[in-house]
Amino acid sequence: MRLARSANVGPVTFHKLIERFGSARNAIDALPDIIERTAGKRQIVLATREDTIAEIDQARTCDAKPIIIGDPEYPAMLAAIADAPPYFYALGRVELLTRPTIGIVGARNASANGCGFARRLSAALCEAGYVVASGMARGIDGAVHDACLQVANTDGGTVAVLGGGVDVIYPREHADLYRKLCENGCVISEMPPGLNPQARHFPRRNRIISGLSHGIVVVEAGRNSGSLITARFAGEQGRDVFAVPGSPTDPRAAGPNSLIRDGAILCDSVDVILDTLRISERNNHLREGIHLFAIDGRATTIGGSSDDFSDITKSIERDAQSAIIVDTLESVDNQEETGAPAPARNEDRGTEHILELLSTSPLLIDQLIRASGMPADVISTMLIELELAGRVERHPGNRVSRIAE
Structure with a gap:
C-alpha cells in the first residue's frame, strides 16, 4: 500500500517494480538504490x-474491503490491463466482480428516451447473467444501476465505479441509489476512502469501467464527452465497443455516431451485444504469479539486469505522461462531475429541463411527466409554451418530440 500510494509511482511503475523485485516489500527496500540511479529524473517519494x-x-x-491484484476476488479482466490498479476498495457483493461484465456509459444530461x-x-443483460458496470453519475449511469437493481433472481447484477472514495456519495442526489448498490450491488474505487472526487479522478475511473468489461456500450454522449474516453480505453484494452445511434440533429448522438463511423458496433438491441460476445474469441494474457504483497517474494530481473533501471525510469515517465493526458482530458466533460450543482428537477428550470429530457424521437407525454418529476398540469402548460415557440412538436398517440435547432 505504501508503494502504491508513493509519489511518481503510478500503476505502470508499480507493476514494473513488482516484476523486477518480486514483492512490494523488496521494492521498498530497493528504493534508495533506485532513487540514486535515477537521479535527475522524476523521484519516487515513499508514502509515509x-x-x-x-x-x-x-x-x-x-467496512470497505481492500481487494489486491492476485486475490481471488480481483477481476481477471481488470488484472489483464497494463495499468491495472494494484488494489481497490469494495462495498457490497464482491462476488459480482468475478462475473462476466458489460459496461454501459453515457450522457449526464440524457434524454428520457436514452435513459429508457x-x-x-x-435489465436484459442482467437477465442474461451479466453484471453491468457504470459510474453512478447522473443520467445514463444512474438509469443503468437502477434498472439492474430491479432485476431479481438472476446471476447478473451491477457494479458502480466511483471517482472518489468508496464511502463518498457523489452526486449527492444518488444517496438512495448508493445505499441500494451497497446492499444489492457492488461499489468500488481505487481512491483512498474519504477522498472527495476531483476532475482528474474520472478518466482514471473510466479505465476501470472498461477494464472490468468484455465490452463497453455508449448511450448518448456529446462529441467531447467523457464517455468517449471510456470507449477509447476499451479499444486500447482490446474490448468490444458498442454505440447506440441517434438522430444527427441531437448533440447527444454526436459521440455514438462518431464511434460508429470509426468502427464501433452499432447497437440497437441487447441481441447485438449477446451475439457479439458469443462469437468473440479473446486472447487475454491474464496476470498470474506472485501475490503483490508477498513477504517472501524473491526478486526477479525480468525486463533488465539488476543494475539497469532504465525500464523503471521509462515506466515513471509513462505514468507521468498518462497523468498529463488525463489532466488535459479532465476539462472535456467533468465540470458537472466535480462541483457543479445537480440539475434542478422542478419548475425552477422549467422549459429548459423539459427540453433536456426530449430528443427528436417522439416520447410519450406520460413518460415525460414521470422523468421530469413535475405535475401533469405543469408539464401540459410548458409543452404549450414550447409548441408556440416552435421548439417541440406533438405526434399521434400523445407523444411529443424536440424540434432540431
Whole structure:
C-alpha cells in the first residue's frame, strides 16, 4: 500500500517494480538504490506509514474491503490491463466482480428516451447473467444501476465505479441509489476512502469501467464527452465497443455516431451485444504469479539486469505522461462531475429541463411527466409554451418530440 500510494509511482511503475523485485516489500527496500540511479529524473517519494495507517483506519470505519491484484476476488479482466490498479476498495457483493461484465456509459444530461433504452439494455443483460458496470453519475449511469437493481433472481447484477472514495456519495442526489448498490450491488474505487472526487479522478475511473468489461456500450454522449474516453480505453484494452445511434440533429448522438463511423458496433438491441460476445474469441494474457504483497517474494530481473533501471525510469515517465493526458482530458466533460450543482428537477428550470429530457424521437407525454418529476398540469402548460415557440412538436398517440435547432 505504501508503494502504491508513493509519489511518481503510478500503476505502470508499480507493476514494473513488482516484476523486477518480486514483492512490494523488496521494492521498498530497493528504493534508495533506485532513487540514486535515477537521479535527475522524476523521484519516487515513499508514502509515509502514518498516511498508510490512516487509510487503513478509514477503510475499516466504512467496512470497505481492500481487494489486491492476485486475490481471488480481483477481476481477471481488470488484472489483464497494463495499468491495472494494484488494489481497490469494495462495498457490497464482491462476488459480482468475478462475473462476466458489460459496461454501459453515457450522457449526464440524457434524454428520457436514452435513459429508457439504457434501462432496457441493462435489465436484459442482467437477465442474461451479466453484471453491468457504470459510474453512478447522473443520467445514463444512474438509469443503468437502477434498472439492474430491479432485476431479481438472476446471476447478473451491477457494479458502480466511483471517482472518489468508496464511502463518498457523489452526486449527492444518488444517496438512495448508493445505499441500494451497497446492499444489492457492488461499489468500488481505487481512491483512498474519504477522498472527495476531483476532475482528474474520472478518466482514471473510466479505465476501470472498461477494464472490468468484455465490452463497453455508449448511450448518448456529446462529441467531447467523457464517455468517449471510456470507449477509447476499451479499444486500447482490446474490448468490444458498442454505440447506440441517434438522430444527427441531437448533440447527444454526436459521440455514438462518431464511434460508429470509426468502427464501433452499432447497437440497437441487447441481441447485438449477446451475439457479439458469443462469437468473440479473446486472447487475454491474464496476470498470474506472485501475490503483490508477498513477504517472501524473491526478486526477479525480468525486463533488465539488476543494475539497469532504465525500464523503471521509462515506466515513471509513462505514468507521468498518462497523468498529463488525463489532466488535459479532465476539462472535456467533468465540470458537472466535480462541483457543479445537480440539475434542478422542478419548475425552477422549467422549459429548459423539459427540453433536456426530449430528443427528436417522439416520447410519450406520460413518460415525460414521470422523468421530469413535475405535475401533469405543469408539464401540459410548458409543452404549450414550447409548441408556440416552435421548439417541440406533438405526434399521434400523445407523444411529443424536440424540434432540431
